[in-house]
Amino acid sequence: MSEPAVVVGPERARPDDPAPPARAPRGRRVPLVSRLRRDWQMLAMVAPGFLVLLIFSYLPIAGNVIAFQDYNPYLGDNPWAAFTHSNWIGFGQFQLLFDDPAFWDAFRNTLAITAFQLVFFFPLPILLAVMLHNLLSSRLRGLVQTVVYLPHFFSWVLVVSFFVAMLGGAGLLAQTMREAGMQPWNVMTNPDTFIVLVTAEAVWKDVGWGTIVFLAALSTIDQNLYEAAAADGAGRWRRLWHITLPGLRPVVVLLLILRLGDALSVGFEQFLLQRDAVGRQAAEVLDTFVYHFSIATGNYGYGAAAGLFKAVVGLVLILAANRVAHLLGERGIYSKS
Amino acid sequence: MTVTIRRPPGARARRPAWEEPPTPLGQGVKAVLLTLLVLGVLFPLWVVLVTSLSSRQTIADAGGLVVVPKGIDTSAYQTILAGGAVTRALWISTLVTVCGTAIALTVTVLAAYGLSRPGSLGHRWLLAYFLVPFLVYPPLVPRYLVVTGLGLKDTIWALVLPPAISVFNLVVVRGFFQGIPQELLDSARIDGASDFRTLARIVLPLSRAVIAVVGLFYAVSYWNVWFDALLFMDRNDMYPIQRVLQSYLLAGQAPHTAGGTTGVSMPPTEAVKMAVVVLTVAPIVAVYPFVQRHFIKGVLIGAVKG
Numbered sequence: 001m002s003e004p005a006v007v008v009g010p011e012r013a014r015p016d017d018p019a020p021p022a023r024a025p026r027g028r029r030v031p032l033v034s035r036l037r038r039d040w041q042m043l044a045m046v047a048p049g050f051l052v053l054l055i056f057s058y059l060p061i062a063g064n065v066i067a068f069q070d071y072n073p074y075l076g077d078n079p080w081a082a083f084t085h086s087n088w089i090g091f092g093q094f095q096l097l098f099d100d101p102a103f104w105d106a107f108r109n110t111l112a113i114t115a116f117q118l119v120f121f122f123p124l125p126i127l128l129a130v131m132l133h134n135l136l137s138s139r140l141r142g143l144v145q146t147v148v149y150l151p152h153f154f155s156w157v158l159v160v161s162f163f164v165a166m167l168g169g170a171g172l173l174a175q176t177m178r179e180a181g182m183q184p185w186n187v188m189t190n191p192d193t194f195i196v197l198v199t200a201e202a203v204w205k206d207v208g209w210g211t212i213v214f215l216a217a218l219s220t221i222d223q224n225l226y227e228a229a230a231a232d233g234a235g236r237w238r239r240l241w242h243i244t245l246p247g248l249r250p251v252v253v254l255l256l257i258l259r260l261g262d263a264l265s266v267g268f269e270q271f272l273l274q275r276d277a278v279g280r281q282a283a284e285v286l287d288t289f290v291y292h293f294s295i296a297t298g299n300y301g302y303g304a305a306a307g308l309f310k311a312v313v314g315l316v317l318i319l320a321a322n323r324v325a326h327l328l329g330e331r332g333i334y335s336k337s
Numbered sequence: 338m339t340v341t342i343r344r345p346p347g348a349r350a351r352r353p354a355w356e357e358p359p360t361p362l363g364q365g366v367k368a369v370l371l372t373l374l375v376l377g378v379l380f381p382l383w384v385v386l387v388t389s390l391s392s393r394q395t396i397a398d399a400g401g402l403v404v405v406p407k408g409i410d411t412s413a414y415q416t417i418l419a420g421g422a423v424t425r426a427l428w429i430s431t432l433v434t435v436c437g438t439a440i441a442l443t444v445t446v447l448a449a450y451g452l453s454r455p456g457s458l459g460h461r462w463l464l465a466y467f468l469v470p471f472l473v474y475p476p477l478v479p480r481y482l483v484v485t486g487l488g489l490k491d492t493i494w495a496l497v498l499p500p501a502i503s504v505f506n507l508v509v510v511r512g513f514f515q516g517i518p519q520e521l522l523d524s525a526r527i528d529g530a531s532d533f534r535t536l537a538r539i540v541l542p543l544s545r546a547v548i549a550v551v552g553l554f555y556a557v558s559y560w561n562v563w564f565d566a567l568l569f570m571d572r573n574d575m576y577p578i579q580r581v582l583q584s585y586l587l588a589g590q591a592p593h594t595a596g597g598t599t600g601v602s603m604p605p606t607e608a609v610k611m612a613v614v615v616l617t618v619a620p621i622v623a624v625y626p627f628v629q630r631h632f633i634k635g636v637l638i639g640a641v642k643g
Contacts, residue, residue, distance in 0.1 A: 001447065011640060024425065035458045039458040042452075042454065043451065045447040045448065045450055045451030045536070046452060046463055049444045049445065049447065049507070050444070050463075051499065055487075055498075056483065056484075057470040057475045058470075060476055060482075061475060061476065061479070063478075063479025063480075063482060063483060064476055066478070066482075078486050079482040079486035080483055103367065117410065131367060131370070131371070135367075135374060136352060144371055144374065146626070147375045147379060148375070150378060150621075150622070150625060151631065153625060155560075155561035155563055155579050155617075155619065157582050157586075157617075158582070161614055162381040162382075162614075164586060165385060165586075171402065172384060178400070204371075204377065204378070223353075226353075226355075226356075227355050231355060234358075235357070236357060264393060269563060272567075273587060294478045295568065300478050303478045304479060307476040311474070318472070
C-alpha cells in the first residue's frame with residue numbers, strides 16, 4: 001500500500017543498531033547468483049511469514065478497492081467471481097457514507113471516547129508507574145505488578161463478563177443495593193454513562209500493563225540528578241516535576257503519537273459486545289459501524305468504504321502526529337535518516 | 338537499553354540518605370491506593386470463583402453472587418464438563434490454541450531469523466514488507482471476503498492462519514536474535530553449519546526466554562479469539578470458548594446470539610455461568626506466573642525496536 005521508503009525500519013530509526021557483520025565482500029559488487037547461493041536459506045525461512053502476510057494482510061489491503069464497487073456477493077459462486085462481476089461505481093459509496101447520519105454519529109462517538117480516554121485513562125499508567133517506582137520494597141512492587149498485569153491477558157468477553165457480574169442488572173452491586181432497599185443502578189445498559197463504563201473497563205484491563213514502558217523509562221533516569229536536586233533543596237514534588245516528568249517525556253510523546261494515530265480506533269470487541277445493550281446512539285463507533293453496515297447486512301462495498309476512510313484518516317493522523325513530534329524536537333516513531 | 342525493574346540485591350529497601358523520611362499521610366494514601374488496586378483485580382475473580390463452587394441453595398440465599406463461601410459444590414462443573422456446548426468449545430479452543438501457537442511460533446521464529454542479518458539478499462525490502470502491516474491493518478470487509486473465498490469458513494484454519502504472524506512478536510524475536518553475539522554465529526558458519534542448523538543448534542537454545550514470552554502472547558491471543566469466530570464460524574458446534582461464554586453471560590448484551598446458540602434449553606444457572614467464566618480464565622491464570630518474569634524484557638525489546 002505505501003512505499004517502503006515511508007516505512008519504519010529499526011535500521012533507520014536506530015543508528016546504533018549492531019553493525020552489519022564484518023564478513024567482507026558484501027553489498028552491491030557481489031553478483032546476484034552468489035548472493036542467492038549464500039542467502040537462499042534466509043529467504044526460505046522468511047517465505048512462510050511472507051505468504052501469511054501476503055494472503056491475510058496485503059490481499060485484504062488491496063481488496064479495499066471494493067469500496068469503489070457496487071460489490072454484490074450473489075454475482076458469483078465465490079468472492080473472487082463476485083468481485084470480477086461487480087460494477088465499478090467510483091466514489092458512490094463514499095457519497096452515501098458522508099450523507100449517512102449514522103456514520104457521523106459513529107464518528108462523533110469515536111472521537112468523544114478517544115478524547116475522554118486521553119484525559120481519564122492516558123495519565124493513569126504514568127501515575128501508577130511513578131508510585132510503583134517509588135516503592136522501596138521490591139517484593140511488594142513485584143506482587144502489585146503481577147496482579148495488575150494479569151487482566152491485560154483477559155479477552156474482552158471476559159472483561160465485560162466480569163463487569164456484568166459486578167455491576168450489571170443481576171450483578172453484585174445491584175444485589176447489594178436491593179438488599180439495602182435502594183433502587184439499583186444498572187450501569188451496563190445506561191447510554192448516558194457508557195463513556196465512563198468503557199473507560200473503566202479499559203482501565204481495569206490495561207492500566208497495569210501500561211506502566212511497563214514508563215517503569216523502564218523511570219529506571220533510566222540518572223539517580224544523581226535526584227540527589228543533586230535534593231541537595232539544592234528541592235522537595236519531593238519539585239523533584240517529580242523537574243526530574244521525573246521530563247525524564248518520561250520522550251516515552252509520553254511517543255505513546256501520545258501512537259494514540260493519536262489510532263484516534264479512530266477505540267477497541268472494537270469491547271464496543272461490539274456492548275453495543276446492543278446500550279444502544280447504537282451511544283455505543284456505535286467507527287469499527288462497529290463498519291461491521292454492522294457491511295457484514296451483518298451484506299452491504300460489503302459500503303462497509304469497505306467506511307473502513308477505507310478510517311484507515312486513510314488514521315494514516316494521515318499518525319504521520320501528522322509524528323511530524324509534530326519532530327517539530328517539538330522529539331524522536332517520534334521513526335526519524336528521517 | 339538495559340532495564341532494571343528490580344534494584345540489585347543488597348541495595349534493596351534502603352532509602353537514600355538525601356531523601357526526606359516518608360510522611361504518614363503519604364504512606365497511608367499509597368497503601369490505600371495499592372490495596373484498592375490489587376483488590377479491584379482480585380475481588381471479581383474471587384466472587385466468580387466462589388459463586389461457581391456454591392450450591393443452588395447458597396446462591397439463592399445470597400440473592401445471586403456469593404462473596405463468602407459456604408461449602409464446596411462442584412455440580413456446576415460436572416454439568417458443563419459432561420459433554421455439550423461448553424465441553425466441545427473447550428476442546429475447540431484447546432485445538433486452536435495448540436495448533437495456532439505451534440504454527441505461529443514456527444513462522445515467527447523462522448521469519449525473525451531470516452530477517453536478522455542486515456546485508457542478506459533483499460533484507461531492506463523484506464523488512465519493509467514485514468513492517469508495513471504494523472501501520473496498516475487488514476481491513477475488515479476484504480479480510481472477511483478473503484478468508485471466506487479461501488473456503489476456510491467453519492474450519493479451525495479460519496482462526497489459526499490469519500493471525501499466524503504478528504509483526505509485534507516478530508520484532509521482539511528479531512531484536513533478541515540480533516543481540517546474540519555475532520562471533521557465535523560466525524564460528525558455526527566456519528564449522529560449516531547451514532543457516533537452518535545454526536538456528537536450531539545455536540540460536541534457539543539461547544532464546545528460550547523470548548520464545549516462552551512470545552509463545553504466551555500467541556497462546557493467549559488464540560485462546561481469546563472471539564470476533565473471528567463471530568465472523569467465520571456459522572456452525573455453533575465450531576464455537577470456541579469465548580463465543581460460548583458470550584452466549585452464556587452476555588446474551589441479550591451482545592449481537593447475534595438469538596436462536597439458541599448455546600444448545601441448552603434451560604437458561605444456565607448462576608453457578609454454571611460463573612463456572613464457564615472460571616474455565617475461560619483458568620488456563621491464562623495457570624500459565625501466567627511461569628512466563629511473567631520474562632515478559633517485561635520481551636515487551637521492552639518490542640517497544641524500543643518497534
